[in-house]
Amino acid sequence: MAVWKRLLLALTATLAVTVLLTALPHAGRRPAEDGRDLAVFRPVTVKRLGSDNLVDSMIGLRLSLKLKKVDWKQGVLSADLSAENMPDDLAAWMGDVQRMLSLAFAQTDNVSRVLLRIVEPMAVQQGAPVQPSYRLLAAVDVRRTDGWLPADLSRVGDANPVADAAWRAKLRMTLTGDVIRRFGSAAGGDGEPVPGTTSGL
Known part of the structure; x- marks a missing residue:
C-alpha cells in the first residue's frame, strides 16, 4: 500500500x-x-538604407522604368533608370523619380543625396559588341537639405520639368536636347535646350 x-x-x-x-x-x-x-516587435517607421537591404528596397518601389544600375556609397544613392520601354512617357519618368526620392528622404534617415540618370539604349550597330551602351536623357540631383522637399515631394510625379523651369531648378535636372524635342519645347518655344540642360553627353 x-x-x-x-x-x-x-x-x-x-x-x-x-x-x-x-x-x-x-x-x-x-x-x-x-x-x-x-x-x-513594433513596426519601424524609419529604416536605414544599406548594402544589406538595397536590392529589396529597389524591388519594393515597383518602378515603371528598368533599373539598370544602383549604387550606395557614403549616404549617396545613385541609380540608372532605362526608358527603353517607355521612351515617350514623361509621367512614368517623373513617377519613378518621386518613388526614389520618397524612399530616400521620407522612408529612410541616412540618405543625404540622390543622383538619378534616365537613359536609353543606343542602336546596336552591326558587328558591335553584344553588351548595349546607353545614352543619357536626363539627370537629377536632389539633397536632403533642399528646402522644397517637405512641401513638394508628393508633387514630383505630376511635375513637367521640360516646360517648368522651377521644377528643373528644384530637381537640379539636366535634360538633353533630344528630350526637349521629344516632349515639346520648353517655355519660349524655340526648341533649343533650356538653361540647365545639355544637347549632348
Missing part, C-alpha cells in the same frame, strides 16, 4: 512541475487591452 502512495505522490509532483514549467514563459506577459497578445 505504501508503494502505491509513494508512486501517486511522485506522479502528482511530476504533473505539478510540468504545469508550472508550461505556465512560466507566460508569467511576465501582459495581455493587450482588447484581449490580444502584445506584438513583440
Whole structure:
C-alpha cells in the first residue's frame, strides 16, 4: 500500500512541475487591452538604407522604368533608370523619380543625396559588341537639405520639368536636347535646350 502512495505522490509532483514549467514563459506577459497578445516587435517607421537591404528596397518601389544600375556609397544613392520601354512617357519618368526620392528622404534617415540618370539604349550597330551602351536623357540631383522637399515631394510625379523651369531648378535636372524635342519645347518655344540642360553627353 505504501508503494502505491509513494508512486501517486511522485506522479502528482511530476504533473505539478510540468504545469508550472508550461505556465512560466507566460508569467511576465501582459495581455493587450482588447484581449490580444502584445506584438513583440513594433513596426519601424524609419529604416536605414544599406548594402544589406538595397536590392529589396529597389524591388519594393515597383518602378515603371528598368533599373539598370544602383549604387550606395557614403549616404549617396545613385541609380540608372532605362526608358527603353517607355521612351515617350514623361509621367512614368517623373513617377519613378518621386518613388526614389520618397524612399530616400521620407522612408529612410541616412540618405543625404540622390543622383538619378534616365537613359536609353543606343542602336546596336552591326558587328558591335553584344553588351548595349546607353545614352543619357536626363539627370537629377536632389539633397536632403533642399528646402522644397517637405512641401513638394508628393508633387514630383505630376511635375513637367521640360516646360517648368522651377521644377528643373528644384530637381537640379539636366535634360538633353533630344528630350526637349521629344516632349515639346520648353517655355519660349524655340526648341533649343533650356538653361540647365545639355544637347549632348
